[in-house]
Amino acid sequence: MFISFEGIDGSGKSTQLGMLRAWLEERGRTVLTVREPGATHLSESIREILLSNKQTITPTAELLLFSAARTHLVETVIRPALERGDVVLCDRYVDSTTAYQGHGRQLDLEQVALCNRLATQGVLPSLTFFIDVPYDEAQLRMQFHPTGTEPDRMERSGRDFFERVRAGYLSIAASEPQRFVVIPGVQDRTAIHEQICAQIVPMLRG
Ligand SMILES: Nc1ncnc2c1ncn2[C@@H]1O[C@H](COP(=O)(O)OP(=O)(O)OP(=O)(O)O)[C@@H](O)[C@H]1O
Numbered sequence: 001m002f003i004s005f006e007g008i009d010g011s012g013k014s015t016q017l018g019m020l021r022a023w024l025e026e027r028g029r030t031v032l033t034v035r036e037p038g039a040t041h042l043s044e045s046i047r048e049i050l051l052s053n054k055q056t057i058t059p060t061a062e063l064l065l066f067s068a069a070r071t072h073l074v075e076t077v078i079r080p081a082l083e084r085g086d087v088v089l090c091d092r093y094v095d096s097t098t099a100y101q102g103h104g105r106q107l108d109l110e111q112v113a114l115c116n117r118l119a120t121q122g123v124l125p126s127l128t129f130f131i132d133v134p135y136d137e138a139q140l141r142m143q144f145h146p147t148g149t150e151p152d153r154m155e156r157s158g159r160d161f162f163e164r165v166r167a168g169y170l171s172i173a174a175s176e177p178q179r180f181v182v183i184p185g186v187q188d189r190t191a192i193h194e195q196i197c198a199q200i201v202p203m204l205r206g
């Protein structure tokens, strides 16, 4: 079972991923959680480059760096875990690229889709939760972020960018309603968690 979490920065993805992990483990599942980009030495190094404020990165270079990190993660971590029968929970995956580099950076969507196919090698989540939170609410939540760090290069992209990203996510939801589940994010975290679990219960029976 492969599940991913999506949403703009500060929407509550990692919070929900952690809650779902605990819930699945209580039910006897072996769960692997990974963050994107990251989870391998190479992908964490690429993450550092991508999020660093020390340099500018052109949109196409950004697309290719995210994709390089992803394909390495798929080949070395995600696919082997799925073959073992583990549950894989991914904090961001391919939809982030469609939303951020496609809609946010306004790259050609067909080229982004081509790149995504290459990067994922057909390893796709059966369910994706999009925690939908307006920009202002996400900004507010990030002020109380546990790490309390300065905004990274992506987080500095500004309101217009994040509004395009959010619209991008909503267009994915319209085109793939079975897989891509929109969860209204301005709710208590327990209420969100319950809505997520309700979607997973039928999958556990199978
Ligand atoms: N439903 C909620 N209501 C209010 N605050 C929340 C909710 N869920 C999470 N938070 C808080 O909002 C902040 C951001 O949450 P979280 O780190 O889970 O978001 P994220 O989407 O993973 O962010 P990032 O993109 O920066 O990794 C945290 O301080 C978290 O405790």
Ligand SMILES: [Mg+2]
Pocket: 013, 014, 015, 091
């Ligand atoms: Mg997070």
